[in-house]
Every structure is written in structure tokens, then in C-alpha cells.
Amino acid sequence: MKHRYLPMTEQDQKDMLETIGVSSIDELFSDIPEKVRFKGEYQIKPAKSETSLLKELGRLAAKNINAQEYASFLGAGVYDHYRPIIVDHVISRSEFYTAYTPYQPEISQGELQAIFEFQTMICELTGMELANSSMYDGGTSLAEAGTLAAGHTRRKKLLVSATVHNESRAVVKSYADGQYIDVVTIPHTNGVTDIDKLKEMIDDETAAVLVQYPNFYGQVEDLQVISDIAHEHGALSIVSANPLALGLLTPPGALGADITVGDAQPFGIAESFGGPHCGYFAVSKKLMRKVPGRLVGETNDDQGRRGYVLTLQAREQHIRRDKATSNICSNQALNALAASVAMTALGKEGIKEIAYQNIAKTAYAKQAFEKAGFEVKFGPAHFNELVVDCKAPIQDVNKRLLDQGIIGGYDLSLVDESLANHALIAVTEQRTKEEIDAYVQELEAIHA
Amino acid sequence: MHKDNQSLIFELSKPGRIGYSLPELDVPEVDVTSILSQGVIRKEDAELPEVSELDIMRHYTALSNRNHGVDTGFYPLGSCTMKYNPKINEAVARFPGFARVHPLQDESTVQGALEVVYDLQQHLAEITGMPQVTLQPAAGAHGEWTALMMIRAFHEANGDTQRTKVLVPDSAHGTNPASATVAGFDTVTVKSNEKGLVDLEDLKSKVGPDTAALMLTNPNTLGLFEEDILEMAAVVHGVGGKLYYDGANLNAVMSKARPGDMGFDAVHLNLHKTFTGPHGGGGPGSGPVGVTDELAAFMPKPVVQKVDDRFVLNYDVPQSIGRVKPYYGNFGIYLRAYTYIRSMGPDGLKAVTEYAVLNANYMMRRLEPYFDLPYTQHCKHEFVLSGRRQKKLGARTLDMAKRLLDFGYHPPTIYFPLNVEEAIMIEPTETESKETLDNFIDAMIQIAKEVEENPEIVQEAPHTTVIGRLDETKAARKPVLRYIKEQSPVEETVQ
Numbered sequence: 014m015k016h017r018y019l020p021m022t023e024q025d026q027k028d029m030l031e032t033i034g035v036s037s038i039d040e041l042f043s044d045i046p047e048k049v050r051f052k053g054e055y056q057i058k059p060a061k062s063e064t065s066l067l068k069e070l071g072r073l074a075a076k077n078i079n080a081q082e083y084a085s086f087l088g089a090g091v092y093d094h095y096r097p098i099i100v101d102h103v104i105s106r107s108e109f110y111t112a113y114t115p116y117q118p119e120i121s122q123g124e125l126q127a128i129f130e131f132q133t134m135i136c137e138l139t140g141m142e143l144a145n146s147s148m149y150d151g152g153t154s155l156a157e158a159g160t161l162a163a164g165h166t167r168r169k170k171l172l173v174s175a176t177v178h179n180e181s182r183a184v185v186k187s188y189a190d191g192q193y194i195d196v197v198t199i200p201h202t203n204g205v206t207d208i209d210k211l212k213e214m215i216d217d218e219t220a221a222v223l224v225q226y227p228n229f230y231g232q233v234e235d236l237q238v239i240s241d242i243a244h245e246h247g248a249l250s251i252v253s254a255n256p257l258a259l260g261l262l263t264p265p266g267a268l269g270a271d272i273t274v275g276d277a278q279p280f281g282i283a284e285s286f287g288g289p290h291c292g293y294f295a296v297s298k299k300l301m302r303k304v305p306g307r308l309v310g311e312t313n314d315d316q317g318r319r320g321y322v323l324t325l326q327a328r329e330q331h332i333r334r335d336k337a338t339s340n341i342c343s344n345q346a347l348n349a350l351a352a353s354v355a356m357t358a359l360g361k362e363g364i365k366e367i368a369y370q371n372i373a374k375t376a377y378a379k380q381a382f383e384k385a386g387f388e389v390k391f392g393p394a395h396f397n398e399l400v401v402d403c404k405a406p407i408q409d410v411n412k413r414l415l416d417q418g419i420i421g422g423y424d425l426s427l428v429d430e431s432l433a434n435h436a437l438i439a440v441t442e443q444r445t446k447e448e449i450d451a452y453v454q455e456l457e458a459i460h461a
Numbered sequence: 462m463h464k465d466n467q468s469l470i471f472e473l474s475k476p477g478r479i480g481y482s483l484p485e486l487d488v489p490e491v492d493v494t495s496i497l498s499q500g501v502i503r504k505e506d507a508e509l510p511e512v513s514e515l516d517i518m519r520h521y522t523a524l525s526n527r528n529h530g531v532d533t534g535f536y537p538l539g540s541c542t543m544k545y546n547p548k549i550n551e552a553v554a555r556f557p558g559f560a561r562v563h564p565l566q567d568e569s570t571v572q573g574a575l576e577v578v579y580d581l582q583q584h585l586a587e588i589t590g591m592p593q594v595t596l597q598p599a600a601g602a603h604g605e606w607t608a609l610m611m612i613r614a615f616h617e618a619n620g621d622t623q624r625t626k627v628l629v630p631d632s633a634h635g636t637n638p639a640s641a642t643v644a645g646f647d648t649v650t651v652k653s654n655e656k657g658l659v660d661l662e663d664l665k666s667k668v669g670p671d672t673a674a675l676m677l678t679n680p681n682t683l684g685l686f687e688e689d690i691l692e693m694a695a696v697v698h699g700v701g702g703k704l705y706y707d708g709a710n711l712n713a714v715m716s717k718a719r720p721g722d723m724g725f726d727a728v729h730l731n732l733h734k735t736f737t738g739p740h741g742g743g744g745p746g747s748g749p750v751g752v753t754d755e756l757a758a759f760m761p762k763p764v765v766q767k768v769d770d771r772f773v774l775n776y777d778v779p780q781s782i783g784r785v786k787p788y789y790g791n792f793g794i795y796l797r798a799y800t801y802i803r804s805m806g807p808d809g810l811k812a813v814t815e816y817a818v819l820n821a822n823y824m825m826r827r828l829e830p831y832f833d834l835p836y837t838q839h840c841k842h843e844f845v846l847s848g849r850r851q852k853k854l855g856a857r858t859l860d861m862a863k864r865l866l867d868f869g870y871h872p873p874t875i876y877f878p879l880n881v882e883e884a885i886m887i888e889p890t891e892t893e894s895k896e897t898l899d900n901f902i903d904a905m906i907q908i909a910k911e912v913e914e915n916p917e918i919v920q921e922a923p924h925t926t927v928i929g930r931l932d933e934t935k936a937a938r939k940p941v942l943r944y945i946k947e948q949s950p951v952e953e954t955v956q
């Protein structure tokens with residue numbers, strides 16, 4: 014069998030079998046009982062050459078509408094943001110992407126230092142005291158925050174706001190089920206968490222209150238009030254935050270959050286049909302030894318040179334096994350690197366400017382929709398998403414928009430029956446005035 | 462600061478420099494205070510670096526030069542399957558028609574992506590011998606937990622709520638017991654016998670009406686095939702338990718034995734191991750789960766199916782354990798795995814396993830005279846040496862691992878599995894040439910000789926890396942987990 018990934022020659026094979034002292038490769042598999050031995054051939058597609066496989070997969074890719082060719086107003090947790098060109102150049106360096114977890118620090122200083130810098134940037138943005146090296150995504154990160162809180166408080170109830178992304182809420186529920194934790198939904202009022210209902214629902218069995226910032230409807234929650242209510246009852250305050258918005262919003266750490274999680278996808282990470290993205294997990298110091306996943310810490314070698322190692326590993330599965338704080342092993346290291354490059358490129362000024370641009374473009378879009386007679390619900394605190402009454406089924410509207418080169422907003426009737434004909438429209442810095450106007454004009458045309 | 466210190470990106474920062482180019486603001490300026498209340502407008506800037514584009518490229522290039530990947534050199538890290546990461550995979554994952562697709566687009570606009578999902582499910586079903594596959598789990602441990610949740614839901618649906626125990630061999634990966642805990646189970650450890658295999662008698666004594674499942678890696682973490690697998694399956698199934706396959710070691714048995722044919726009810730795969738999704742310095746991974754028809758009713762939602770000529774997301778799964786991840790898993794990673802499988806075809810995957818096993822046995826036999834080999838039967842894709850002979854001479858396995866760094870190699874996995882003293886776990890993979898294996902073997906033999914003749918050179922290794930052995934105790938006792946501007950540079954002497 015000749016293949017470009019397989020360097021074995023016939024001569025190699027002969028020499029190696031001789032060294033081992035067997036006459037065939039089959040003999041090496043003689044320990045597999047006859048009854049379970051697979052004798053046929055996999056009924057899968059035959060091998061393809063590089064050229065023809067590229068062609069075939071290129072054809073499949075071409076069947077998908079994508080945000081490179083279309084103007085995308087679809088957000089709801091995954092966004093089309095500015096991706097500095099250098100991000101892909103850095104993560105394409107194979108010293109990074111072909112490495113394993115940095116368990117041998119002497120030859121993994123690059124990865125370890127990059128993670129240490131990632132942890133620092135996440136702390137800066139969230140206002141939290143420490144952050145881990147990454148989680149799978151924002152949804153599982155929020156779920157692990159919930160189970161951490163239950164373990165920490167020894168309580169079995171999580172209050173999750175209805176304004177948290179529905180898919181994240183679903184993941185929180187699955188993880189909570191695993192550990193027999195109850196999940197109760199706090200209703201929303203006018204697009205934000207209903208504070209009166211929260212006060213009624215919270216009790217001394219509540220482990221944590223989970224909210225999103227900005228929330229699913231693009232609104233900015235009053236975190237201080239929510240955190241205070243949680244703390245009055247001995248519960249933790251958990252915030253899932255869009256880290257890009259934190260360029261302009263007060264960080265959760267300054268508003269009472271005990272755990273801040275989220276997804277760093279807005280920083281240089283492609284949509285990629287939903288993954289891989291990059292969860293982050295940041296906490297106040299008192300929770301340091303309960304954090305899931307890997308942490309990188311600074312230390313030095315015997316000559317006093319500064320270096321980095323994986324640390325506080327006594328929390329982790331490979332040391333603590335069934336007593337570990339989480340079962341997470343692989344994380345999203347390469348995407349944390351991508352996010353670090355994007356955060357670095359934006360820097361202290363760019364992070365403010367990009368957040369501001371989102372607010373400004375969304376404000377323009379709001380005005381444009383309203384001027385054309387389409388109601389924008391909730392507000393006024395919109396970050397980069399608007400709930401717009403399009404006065405027609407969103408699926409139909411979006412079909413029309415596609416013909417104009419536009420990927421329309423998210424059909425909210427899929428998650429809330431009372432929001433039929435409403436779309437959640439994301440307006441990032443990537444959208445131009447012209448594209449926003451075209452969206453509004455097409456809505457007008459539908460109703461003309 | 463020490464002159465040899467690699468600068469942090471924050472230390473390169475200088476006010477006034479920028480590294481970005483945002484789109485032109487083509488809408489009117491707004492007064493943010495008219496939109497946001499004062500309390501939520503950030504007062505203190507986030508201290509992100511202020512650097513130019515070249516500063517950034519130089520910084521990360523410098524960091525990459527301080528990192529060892531498979532493309533840098535041999536990486537025989539047992540249990541991790543550090544094989545070559547094909548470049549076509551990287552090209553395909555970057556096609557805009559895959560990379561720039563939003564997960565919440567209408568089904569009709571993502572038929573190509575869904576076809577990849579569906580076709581990969583079919584391929585993995587055939588490879589594992591499991592009828593149904595979900596690609597939603599993000600990594601191996603996530604897959605373990607997903608499958609255990611499905612097993613739990615199955616038992617609960619049958620009214621078997623007393624099945625609270627998951628059996629795990631003492632040689633298992635740490636994720637197995639950890640996943641059992643987060644799926645709400647208690648773990649019971651099963652002993653290995655003198656051959657390094659699961660002790661059947663111990664297993665029999667530990668199963669019962671409270672058994673939910675047995676988690677097993679086959680071949681196990683010693684690289685040995687569990688020959689009694691059918692008897693073990695009969696024992697576990699006999700008491701109503703389920704059999705779970707940890708697919709971390711699938712590279713050893715492709716086209717030779719399928720978990721489904723061995724009696725397993727659920728399987729997870731590590732696509733970033735066997736199927737070349739790169740490891741990325743620790744992730745992202747992809748951990749699909751395959752199950753029997755009996756367990757399929759409990760799969761996470763949505764299930765990707767083919768209806769006539771269309772690919773659909775089916776959310777109507779009444780007994781589903783729910784979502785385990787937003788959207789549909791790590792598409793970008795399993796797309797790479799799909800590309801790999803399609804590059805190899807059935808003959809290629811068979812050759813992968815045969816050459817991986819041939820390489821491992823060759824290395825094992827050549828190293829056998831120089832190191833203790835606790836289990837002498839043919840291995841599969843990896844084998845475990847013991848460094849106890851060298852330990853008596855004053856050099857521990859850790860020392861030998863560090864000495865390997867001086868030869869330009871990534872060391873094998875060490876101190877795992879736990880049932881071998883001073884373990885050295887070597888997995889060469891099939892993508893390495895005989896010359897590479899021979900050179901590594903020569904280095905190992907030289908180190909064994911050094912231990913006998915000049916142990917200091919091993920004890921004090923590494924000698925050639927950019928940094929020496931780091932003080933891990935200090936890192937854990939006084940954790941510094943982030944950079945702080947005012948912080949004095951780390952120069953104090955170690956206590």
C-alpha cells in the first residue's frame with residue numbers, strides 16, 4: 014500500500030518483521046479472538062487523490078451560502094466580525110497546531126506563554142481575577158459554571174434567565190441533569206431579566222443566578238442588581254458575556270459577578286457552522302481551586318529564567334480521576350491562540366472602537382427600521398442586536414433577502430411563539446450603511 | 462528582568478501603536494450615553510497590548526520557535542496518536558463555503574455542510590460497527606459523558622434507577638472516572654491481572670444489579686488487546702449493564718476489529734487522534750459517539766438525517782438527553798477528519814493500523830534488551846516500558862524524558878498507565894519512517910547507557926532547551942496566573 018502519509022516500504026516491512034521475529038503483520042493481530050475479527054473491508058468510499066478530493070469538497074462547500082459572499086445579519090451567539098489577516102498566519106504555524114497539550118514545558122514555552130497571555134487578556138476584559146486556558150464553547154462553559162456553583166454552595170438549584178441564549182440554556186440543563194441539579198427559568202420582561210420575579214424565585218436552595226450580557230435579545234442587563242440579589246441569598250452570580258462588548262461595557266467583575274464565562278468567537282474565529290469556537294472561564298480568586306480545565310502559571314527555572322507551566326493540576330481528571338472538578342481534557346487551545354492574536358491586534362484602543370462601531374451601526378439600523386415603519390422591540394440599550402417586527406414570516410422574508418445577497422436575521426418564532434414575524438438582527442462593524450439600507454428597503458418592498 | 466526572558470506581548474506595548482484596521486464608520490456618530498446607562502459604560506480601559514502588526518508577527522513567531530509540534534520532530538506520546546496532520550485538511554477547513562457558514566442559517570442554505578455531517582456519520586458507523594453516530598461532542602471526554610448520559614437515560618427509561626455504578630479498569634484514562642462522576646455515577650475500579658488485562662474474576666465479583674456500564678479501552682492503555690472481551694461483554698450484559706468503548710486507541714484496530722462486533726453498546730472516537738484533526742496545542746478536538754439502535758433514541762438533539770435527497774436537522778427526539786453543545790459539534794475539526802478518511806479509503810485505513818502496530822512492535826523488540834518490559838506479548842499501536850531498572854541507578858523516568866529533549870524528541874507519555882512503575886508509554890504511529898524510529902531507538906539506548914555510566918547528564922537534563930526544568934512547586938504554591946503591569950519581575954531566589 015503506497016500513500017503519501019505512509020512511509021513504509023516493502024523492504025522496511027521485511028526488515029522489521031524479521032527483527033520482531035514474526036513472518037507476517039497478521040501474526041501481530043493473533044491476539045484478537047477469531048470471533049470478533051473483522052474480515053471484510055470497510056464499506057466506505059474509496060480513496061481519492063488530493064486533486065479530485067479538493068474538487069469534490071469544493072463542490073460541497075459551494076452548496077453553502079456563506080458570509081464571505083453574502084452580507085450576514087445573522088448573530089444569535091455567532092458573529093461576523095473583523096478577523097485580522099494575521100490571525101490565520103499565526104495559527105497556521107504548525108509548531109502551534111501540530112503540538113499536543115503542553116505537558117513538557119521545556120519544549121512548549123510558546124504555547125504556554127500564549128495561553129498565559131490569553132488568560133491575562135480575558136481577565137482584563139472581564140474584570141475577573143483569573144481565567145483558565147479555554148473551554149469548548151460559551152454554552153458548555155456556562156454549564157460548567159453552573160455545576161461549579163452547585164458544588165461550591167452545596168445547593169441543587171440554578172436560576173437561569175430566559176434571556177440567556179436558548180441553546181446555552183439547553184446545555185446547562187443537560188449538564189445539570191447529569192448531577193441531579195434543578196434548573197428553573199426566570200422570565201423576562203421587556204427583553205431583560207424580570208427582577209421582581211427573580212426576587213420571588215430565589216431562595217436559600219439556589220446555587221447561582223445565570224444571566225447573559227448583552228443578553229440574547231441584545232439588551233444590557235443590570236448585573237449589579239442581579240448580583241446583589243444572588244449574594245443576599247448566598248448564591249453565586251454567573252454572567253455569560255460577549256467579550257467584544259466588554260470593550261465598552263462595564264466588566265462583570267466590577268458588577269459583582271463571581272464567574273464570568275462566554276465565547277471568544279467574536280475575536281478572530283470563523284463561524285465554521287457552529288464550531289470550533291472558544292469558551293472562556295474566569296472567576297474570582299476564592300474559586301481558583303474549583304476551576305475546570307487547564308491553568309497556566311508563571312514560575313522560573315534553576316537559572317532564574319521566567320517560564321510557564323500547567324499548574325494547580327490537582328483539580329484535573331488525569332490526577333484526581335473521579336474527584337476532579339470537571340472531566341474536561343482537550344480544550345480549544347488553538348482557538349484561544351486565534352482569539353489572543355485578534356485581541357492583541359485590536360489592542361487597548363481597537364477594542365473600544367470596535368465595540369463603539371457595533372453600537373453606532375446598530376443605532377443607525379434601529380433608526381432605519383423604525384423610520385420605515387418596522388417596530389424595534391425592547392431597548393433602548395442595544396449593543397449589536399435588534400428585535401425587529403418584520404410583519405411577515407421571517408422564513409419568507411429571509412428568502413427574499415437572500416436574493417439581495419443578504420443573510421437575514423434569526424427567526425425568533427423558533428424560540429418564542431409570541432415573537433412570530435420577529436427577527437433578531439445582528440449589526441456588527443462589518444455591515445455597511447448600504448447593506449443596512451438594502452435590508453430595510455427589501456422589507457419595505459415586501460409590504461409595498 | 463532576566464536577559465534570557467522571552468518578552469510578554471504586554472511588555473512590548475507602547476501607547477499610540479495600533480495593530481488593527483477596522484471598517485470605515487459610514488453611519489453617523491452616536492452618543493453612547495443616550496443608549497447605555499452610565500453604570501454599564503466602562504470607566505477603566507482593558508489593558509490590551511498596543512503593538513504594531515509586525516510586533517505581533519515577530520512575537521508569535523518567536524513563541525512558535527519555542528514550541529515542538531509533529532512537524533518539528535518525532536512525537537511518540539503514548540495514548541495521544543501524534544500522527545502527521547495532512548495539509549489538505551487545513552485547506553478544506555478554510556474554504557469559505559465551510560468556514561464562513563453560520564450554524565443558524567436556514568437548512569436549505571447549508572445542504573453541503575449537512576451532507577458532510579451525514580456522510581461522516583455513515584463512515585464512522587461503518588468503521589466502528591455502530592449503527593448510529595452523533596458528531597455533537599466537542600472532545601473525547603465530552604463524548605464519554607454524552608454516551609454515559611445516554612446509558613443513564615436508557616436505564617431510567619426502563620425504571621432501572623438503581624444502576625448507579627460505572628466500572629472502570631485501573632489502567633483507564635483519567636477522563637473515564639471523571640466523566641462517570643459528572644454523569645452522576647459512582648466509579649468502581651476493576652483490577653488488571655498479571656497479563657495486564659482486565660481481571661475477569663474481579664469484574665465478575667463487582668458487577669450486579671447496580672451496574673450501569675463498564676468503560677473499556679481496547680486495546681487498553683498498555684497497548685494490549687483485551688482478549689476476553691466477549692466474556693467481559695457477556696458478564697456485563699448478563700447483569701443488564703452496558704458496555705462502553707473509549708475510542709482513544711482506535712488507531713490500533715481499524716479494519717481488524719470493530720467495537721460494535723465486540724459487543725460494545727456505545728463508543729466515542731477522538732477524531733483529533735486517529736483521524737488527524739490536529740491537536741492544536743491542546744484542542745479543539747472532536748469526540749463523536751456511536752451507539753446501538755437500542756440507545757439511539759437517547760441521542761443528543763438535533764440528529765442529522767437524510768430524508769429523500771435532503772439533509773435535515775431533526776429536533777423531534779422525545780427521549781433525547783438534550784443538547785450537549787450549542788449547534789452541531791466542532792464542525793471544522795470533523796471536516797478535517799472527513800477529508801482524511803476520504804484521502805485514505807478502506808485500504809488506506811487498514812494500512813494505517815497495520816503499519817502503526819508494526820512500528821510499535823518493532824520499537825518494543827529493539828528496546829526490550831535495554832529497559833524493563835512488564836508485558837511481553839505482541840503489543841498493538843503502543844507499548845509501555847518501565848524505567849525501574851534505571852531508577853535503581855539513580856535516573857528516574859522523568860529524567861530520561863527530559864534527556865530525550867536534548868536529542869530533539871518529544872518524550873513519550875510518562876507515569877501512565879498507573880499500574881506500571883516508572884511507566885514510559887510509546888506510540889510511534891504509522892506516519893513515521895523506519896529511519897526516524899531507528900534514530901529514536903538509538904537515542905533511548907544511549908540514554909540507558911548514560912544512566913549506567915554517567916547518570917548526572919540524565920539527572921540534570923535537559924541541557925539544550927530554551928529553558929531548564931521549571932519550579933512547578935512554586936507555580937502551584939504562589940500561583941501567578943496572569944500578567945500584572947506593576948508586578949516586579951520574577952527574580953527572587955527559590956526557597
